[in-house]
Amino acid sequence: MLPSTVFTVHGEASPGLVPLVQGLKAVFLKHGFQFEERPEAPQLVLNLVTPTSARPYRRKAQATFVLSLMETERVPNPAVPAMYPYLVRTLANMLLAYVPGQEAHFFTLDLGHYAEPEGRDFFERLYARILPMASATLVVNNRFEPDLEPELWNGDELTAALSLAGKRLAEWNLLPAPFNIEEILPPEDLRHVKRLYGIGGLSYGNLSVRKDEKRFWMSASGVDKANLREIGRDILMVKDYDPAEKAMVLSVPPHVEPRRVSVDAIEHWMIYREHPEVGAIIHVHAWMADVPSTQAHYPCGTYELGKSVADLVRQAPDPARAVIGLKNHGLTITGRSIPDILSRIEGKILRQVPMA
Numbered sequence: 001m002l003p004s005t006v007f008t009v010h011g012e013a014s015p016g017l018v019p020l021v022q023g024l025k026a027v028f029l030k031h032g033f034q035f036e037e038r039p040e041a042p043q044l045v046l047n048l049v050t051p052t053s054a055r056p057y058r059r060k061a062q063a064t065f066v067l068s069l070m071e072t073e074r075v076p077n078p079a080v081p082a083m084y085p086y087l088v089r090t091l092a093n094m095l096l097a098y099v100p101g102q103e104a105h106f107f108t109l110d111l112g113h114y115a116e117p118e119g120r121d122f123f124e125r126l127y128a129r130i131l132p133m134a135s136a137t138l139v140v141n142n143r144f145e146p147d148l149e150p151e152l153w154n155g156d157e158l159t160a161a162l163s164l165a166g167k168r169l170a171e172w173n174l175l176p177a178p179f180n181i182e183e184i185l186p187p188e189d190l191r192h193v194k195r196l197y198g199i200g201g202l203s204y205g206n207l208s209v210r211k212d213e214k215r216f217w218m219s220a221s222g223v224d225k226a227n228l229r230e231i232g233r234d235i236l237m238v239k240d241y242d243p244a245e246k247a248m249v250l251s252v253p254p255h256v257e258p259r260r261v262s263v264d265a266i267e268h269w270m271i272y273r274e275h276p277e278v279g280a281i282i283h284v285h286a287w288m289a290d291v292p293s294t295q296a297h298y299p300c301g302t303y304e305l306g307k308s309v310a311d312l313v314r315q316a317p318d319p320a321r322a323v324i325g326l327k328n329h330g331l332t333i334t335g336r337s338i339p340d341i342l343s344r345i346e347g348k349i350l351r352q353v354p355m356a
């Protein structure tokens with residue numbers, strides 16, 4: 001059972017959305033959530049929007065999960081490029097595009113897209129899709145400490161290997177172009193999401209390499225992975241995790257205005273700490289045949305996603321050479337080194353992530 005949980009509805013329902021909103025309200029109430037009219041810090045907001053009025057709900061707390069609901073006559077094919085802008089523009093964590101009488105399509109920030117047809121247990125199935133997303137804990141705060149050793153200010157042979165690997169992944173066409181949120185969001189909304197979510201932008205995939213027993217280098221959030229260059233801007237040194245602040249602790253050169261580390265740093269941190277023989281980790285939004293996969297779809301940058309991946313790495317025959325599927329999302333691959341990972345995956349990667 002979850003702790004007491006408040007949800008609310010924001011905006012006006014278009015006619016086709018009315019039964020959907022009623023059904024969702026009922027199923028959340030049934031599972032112990034409480035409805036409030038204008039709560040201060042709700043756990044979940046159902047944000048009702050239309051294609052012509054895709055307004056954001058401006059949350060005050062990072063922990064508030066916004067699900068935008070939009071009625072549509074049909075979902076175009078390919079769906080993600082058409083619908084993803086509504087997800088971003090309404091500042092939502094998830095978009096549910098509802099075709100009345102037919103099905104509900106979910107879209108997530110990690111480029112996930114899956115549908116539930118109407119019929120038996122429709123609202124229970126929607127609830128099961130929404131709950132892992134809405135109840136996960138984000139670990140995206142960064143604490144920068146200007147204590148990186150001067151001899152690392154320009155990187156080392158490990159960061160050189162990291163940049164090369166980024167170029168290689170781009171050549172293999174495994175890095176979707178970062179989504180240009182600058183073009184779609186007005187400046188105040190952009191500042192708002194960047195501050196709230198600790199992101200530098202929306203890009204997909206990340207890479208890291210172990211420096212020593214406790215520390216690792218990792219790509220920054222929102223940057224082009226094919227062009228990783230500057231330490232503190234494109235590549236960060238992760239030195240610790242502070243559970244009290246739910247923050248990643250980063251060592252940066254004192255003269256650099258740092259960018260944030262990739263939101264998946266918590267997942268990499270868990271794996272490096274548990275498995276000293278893991279020397280590198282690569283995450284891509286792509287797939288490989290016959291890989292074990294997480295069961296629930298958790299958002300990027302959450303403790304739950306990190307833990308579910310770390311659990312599967314632990315169960316792998318060799319945790320230092322594991323390929324783990326992240327449901328509806330992508331792969332996390334461990335290796336003894338960056339070249340070790342690249343040589344194991346070359347030619348085996350499927351660009352399309354299966355959606356279930």
Ligand SMILES: [Zn+2]
Binds near residue numbers: 110300329330
């Ligand atoms: Zn990802």
